[in-house]
Every structure is written in structure tokens, then in C-alpha cells.
Amino acid sequence: MGYSSTYSQRSISSLRARSRINRRQPGESDAVMRKHRPDYSLLVVAGALLAIGAVVVFAIGPSLTNGTDLGENYFSTKQLTAIGMGIIGFLIAAQISLHKWMKWTPMILIAAVFFAIAVRFIGEEINGAHRWIQVGGFSFQAAELVKLALVLWLAQVLTKRRQDGHMSSHSTLQLLGAAVFGVIVIVAGMQSDLGSAAVMMALIGGMAFIAGLPLKNIMIVGGVVLIAGLIAITSSQYRRERVQTFLNPAADCQAEGYQACQALITVGSGGVIGKGLGRSVQAYGYLPEPANDSIFAITAEKFGFVGSTIVVGLFFVLFRKIFLIAQSAPTEYMRLIATGVLLWLSVQMIINIAAMLGLLPLKGITLPFVSYGGTSIIFVMIAIGIVFNISRYTDLSVKSGVPQSPRAQASTARLPTFNRSGIEARRA
DSSP states (O other), X not given: OHHHHHHHHHHHHHHHHHHHHTOOOTTOOOOOEEOOOOOTHHHHHHHHHHHHHHHHHHHTHHXXXXXXXXXXXXXXXXXXXXXXXXXXXXXXXXXXXXXXXXXXXXXXXXHHHHHHHHHHHHSEEETTEEEEEEETTEEEEHHHHHHHHHHHHHHHHHHHHHHHTOTTSHHHHHHHHHHHHHIIIIIIIISOOHHXXXXXXXXXXXXXHHHTOOHHHHHHHHHHHHHHHHHHHHTOHHXXXXXXXXXXXXXXXXXXXXXXXXXXXHHHHTTTTOSOTTOOSTTTTTSSSTTTTTHHHHHHHHHHHHHHHHHHHHXXXXXXXXXXXXXXXXXXXXXXXXXXXHHHHHHHXXXXXXHHTTSSOOOOOOOTTTSSXXXXXXXXXXXXXXXXXXXXXXXXXXXXXXOOOHHHHHHTTTSOEEOTTSOEEOOO
């Protein structure tokens, strides 16, 4: 545990140190980084997680359609369609220049806020939450677009604040505080999506910290959020009961604690090697949302401790690769985008899995890449596509500890370059 904690601290310190090194000083010329081969292993790991999700959804397809007029392959077909759309989104995002993402960010943010508010009025209410907009046979979860927009907007704003020397100013703190307030009101309040709100607030705090915002300022905003959360919990009997259920789910397994208890039963029933693909019991009406929020528990039932460990291991391999890309990114803008995607995926994964293990309250949040759902897969793959594009411009000397050879430098001499703001430089 001590080694892990020390390693995490060094990793965060390394990202912040790279941010300080790449801060633009008055009179400093633009930094240039040549294009090179991207990190294809990023796509391999993401593809492995998508494949696991597709296999699990296919295996529990009959249980999901049991008692309905839908065919046994209905959910697996929709999942494969979502994966196909996600791959297309990845390919498109991987080819779009960072300059265009910077240019489009205001429009993406406006669209995200519009849909996030509109879902309250035109969206479908499910279990007291307004998260989905139904258009014919297509459903859209606005919170996923908000996450992507938030990453792009924060990367752009924080980069400019650093370059202008206003990172520690009161205006920056007020701006981030307004973003947190907007997340609380729109996502946590109007949509009742506390899980996505938690991910977004982690994005805001984590990206601001990496960009150089003093920790005391982040703690001020965090303290306000904590006080507001405590007031919201203590002022509502329903929320107090939810907290009590989380602390002792076994006390009410037939009502409020039903899903938490069933999730623990599902995870435990898998044993060491699992029951196998066709031997799931909990998916047949016992565990709520087996293909969405609870898919990790179903994965544990089918593949056991060994399979669950492999899934978690794949996530950590993916996070490690994104971290290296962020650490080696040549510009502040690129680094913050990669950091934002890393925070988005890692925090969401931790919340989902911890909820299935009884370590956190149930939040109704998907497991990235694995859970059933087209919106989540599409936007996560778009985010990975942007990081994949950034990996084309990483500083290889940071990873290897030695500069590129003259031959390697010569082979990329005619390829596009980027200045320190992450904008593609024009050729002479």
C-alpha cells in the first residue's frame, strides 16, 4: 500500500512538473513536436474491453428478453451496433486536428448544456431520474456529451489561464466554482444523476490541480460541495435512508438494499473461475440492470475472481497508457485533454465497481466500454480517439529517457507540427 501511494504521488507530481516545464514564458518561441507513429496498443486494450462487454451481453441476452416479444439476440445486436458506431466515432476523432477541437469546443459545450437541460423536460423518467432522450428507437444520454464537452472546455480554458499567468487568480476560482455549481444544478439536480455529477466534479478538480491551481483553492470548492451534500442528505428522509442502506444493506435486502445485496450475491457466486457463460442465475430477474450498471457483477458471476481481475487489469493497463501519453504530450492543451479523459474513465470505473462490491452507494453509472448502452460506448470511444491522436505527437524522449535519433527526426521533418498551445502550425 505504501509503494502504491508513493507511486501515485510521483505520477501526479510528474504530470504537474511537466506542466510547469511547458509553461510558456514571455519571449519564448513555440515548442515543436513532430508527428510519429501513434500508440496502437491503446486501441487494442479498448477493443479487448469492448469484446468482453459484447460477450457478456450476448450471454445474458435470453434472460433480458425472457417474457417479451424481442428475439434472444436483440440486446447483443444493439450492443454490436453501438460498438460499430463507437469504432466509427474513434476513427473520425482520431483524424480531427486539435485545432478543430479547440475551435468547436464552444459549440460542443452549448449543445451539451442544451441537451442536459432539455432532458428534464422531454426526456424519459426512469426510477425518478431524467437521463435519456428517446427519439424513435434511439436513446441519447445527455450526461455523456457533457463529460466530453467538459474535458475539452476545461483543457482550453485552463491552458489559456496558465499562459496568461492567471491560474491562481480569484477569477479562475470563480469560473471553476461556477462550473461545479452548474454540474450540481443541472446534472445532480435536474437529471438526478449523482454518479455522472461525481465524475464531472472529479474532472474539474483533477484537471485544475494538474494545470497548477493551488490545492487550497480546490479544497475551498470541495468544502462547499461537501457542506451542500451534507445539507441535502440531512434535510431529506429519503436520502438519509439511502445512506443507512449503504452502511448496512443486509438490514433491508427486500426493499432499499435489494440491488446492493443481490450484487454481492452475484459477485460471490462466481467463485474463483466463475460459472461459465451459459450458467448465469442472477441475470434472470434477480439482479436489477444486469447489462448496464450491474454488468461487473454478472462478469464476476460468469468468469469468477480470475476473470474479474483480468477486466480490472485491462482497465489499469489502459489508464497507464493514457497517463504516459499525458505525461509525454508536448503541449499543455494536449496534456490536459489526456488527463481529463484519464480522470473520466478511471473515476467512472472505480465508482461502478466499488458500488457492486458494496464499497460505495449505488449510483446508476455504467462501466466504460463494457456496459450495454450506445451513448456511453460512442462518447468513450470518441474520447479514446482524441487521446490516440495526441499519441502521434508525444515527446518520445520523455518515455525512453533519450532523444530521438537524427534518422528518426529526419523521417518526420515534413510532417505537421504543433505549437505550445496545441494548435497545428502552418508549414513554411
